Amino acid sequence: MKKSQLLSCIFMGLGQIYNKQYLKGIMFMLIEIIALINIPNFAKAFWGLYTLGEVKFHYVNGRAVFDHSIFLMLKGLIAVLLLILVMILYIFNVKDAKNYAEKGIKRTSFKDVLDNMFPYIVLTPGLLSIMFLILLPIIFTVLVAFTNYSAPYHLPPRNLVDWVGFQNFKDLFKMDIWNNTLKGTLKWTIIWAFLATFTSYFGGLFLAMLINSQEIKLKKLWRSIFILPYAIPGLISMLVMRLMFSGPGIINDILEKIGLQRVDWLTEPLNAKIVLILINLWLGAPYFMALMTSILTNIPKDLYESADIDGASFLHKFFHITLPLVFYSTTPLIIMSFAYNFNNFMLIYAVTDGGPVNPDYRYAGHTDLLISWIYKMTVEQQQYHMASVVTMLIFLIIAPAIAFFFTRTRSFKEEDLIQ
Template sequence: MLLSETKSAPRLLTSYLIMGGTQLTKRHWVKGSVLLVLQLLFIAYLPQLVVTLKGLISLGDVAQVRSGFNVTTGDNSIFMLVEGVIALVYLFLFLCTYIFNVRDAHQCINCNLNIRGQIKAIYDDKFAFIILSPAFLASVAFIIMPIVITVLVSFTNYASPNHIPPKNLVDWVGFKNFFTLFELKIWSGTFSGIALWTIEWAVSATVLTCGFGFILALALDNRNIRGKKVWRVIFILPYAIPAFVTLLIFRLLLNGIGPVNSLLNHWGFDSVAFLSDPVIAKITVVAVSVWVGAPYFMLLISGALTNISQDLYEASEVDGANKFQQFWEITLPMVLHQVAPSLVMTFSLNFNNFGAIFLLTEGGPINPDYRFAGHTDILITWIYKLTLDFQQYQI
């Protein structure tokens, strides 16, 4: 036993220095070759990796220089930041591969399979890993990396007009932006006001949409209603039309000189500032959101109502329950139990519902007390304006 452990120790030491070394000595040709190639590629890229990581730390040292029509290209700080994050991800994945190499070396035994048999064995043993790898890499590239880059940008001074690459360099500023956001009144007031309205908007739009859809579903479920199929088609039309088309139509209908105000003027009433009065504009965006989303909940709740046994209602009538008590004690709890996940999903959607706000009001009307934001802006539309319109990327 001691002799066997003594002989295996150099082989294990080989895998610490040369990835796949132990696997190759035990005739795991496929696995060992792949690990060895990955290490060689890492070594080949190592000098560039060091330079890239240094660039992530410094974010560039040479600014762009312009002399007449001649422009001397300098360092692009944001490109260096992105490349640095990619390098960190690459380094992390290599370290994971190295750890796998070491663990596999401890468990490795002599292999008597040919290359085709080894490939089949790896496929059978690592099937889940092989199938999930593309999705994992896509998640890293398109979800994790953008989030990391966005978080890192918040620790820089990447903003117009003095720190926009490639003309100017960007520097690390630590938590300065966060202190600015919460300490300066103009920024803290904007953030707190928009955050509060975002919650109010998400809650009211979700509850009222579900409530109105509930009313429509109950109306269609009533036995005394005739032509249910016709009414169902009419009610579903707002949901059948693309939401962005509906929002743009309402924007045309409700603006100051739109058809609705023209009709009100024709009847002798004053125009209503649907989109330019702060309070009315907020009510308008909620009402339009209810119009767009209520048919979805109508269909969902109609399906939930069909799952409620009529025996429950008959038993409650025997016990003397009236219609309101039946609704409150039977219909409402059982429907909410089934639509609760959809309510949570709708709340999350409304919390970041860029289109509902931007296509209808563009965040307006203007609020002079806010920084780069209007009365109906929610957090996502404010971020859009900060970055795309005003180039305040650090916030």
């Protein structure tokens, strides 16, 4: 072992100072000094993460005294991440001292140190952002799934939160009301994501082919008309559609005027689901139309000319030329659109609010997706423990599926459109 490496093992920065990298050595030493000074704070944070508090809410001399379990969990989690970061820096400090000693190069100027450290300085804000804005919330959600953090008996600061292990997972899969809700919402979420994605996709393809056909005049005008639903803020369109399909809405008025009965569009489960699919088609088809218009114009015309010479029908050209080439270029977008629709909270919330009510479900209605069910459990019912469990399930379903299908698309593997 190099002497500088041994010194860095004993105390961060000593190896760098031995190698005459004074600025870098001082920086490493300051990191370890700060870590050592905060050992009591780390110990307290780890205690809070382990126990989630022991002092229940009470008053002492008119002053409220309590342990806030969730704050203790967050502090403990932050302490763990900081400790991991310090350990990474410690390992880097040892390797840096060893590598520098082996090179035998002595750079002591501030400019040289700055040049060497510049990539790490630039990457540090991004690394910290990932740790505390992405990794921290994910780990916190996972931890909450193993607690009883919920109203009314385990809601801080009045009450303490306890670790319960896998009890929430057992309840979700074994208790009938939770299990029925999970199965029902998961089934509808998958059906919804599939129908919402492919109706918009093929609706956009149909519009693009219709506008691109030689028989259609004023193509720019028709494109502008069909793109209007996408240009209008989506929430406005959703709220207007909700009013149109409501009981006293204009749709039922039109049905009455032509001699038909009123329809319970939003209060009957099947009708409500059909309405959601139609509204999503209205909102999503223009996007795919605009996308596929450019793709269709880039398809070599000699392919169609050769097909015409061979006497191919319209359907034959569509299924053997148009659809394969369009599908090839848009497969990654289909996958991402499916993932988006799987978690399309806004449309469900704005149009049906998850309704109509389903008495067999726990905190969910007939049209609730998993994501809107999570919203109701957190914001409306404060059942954070079960919401975290369902959130984990969504991640375990969506993340591997997207990674699997996305990496196996031809457009992902190949560089050229036509080989």
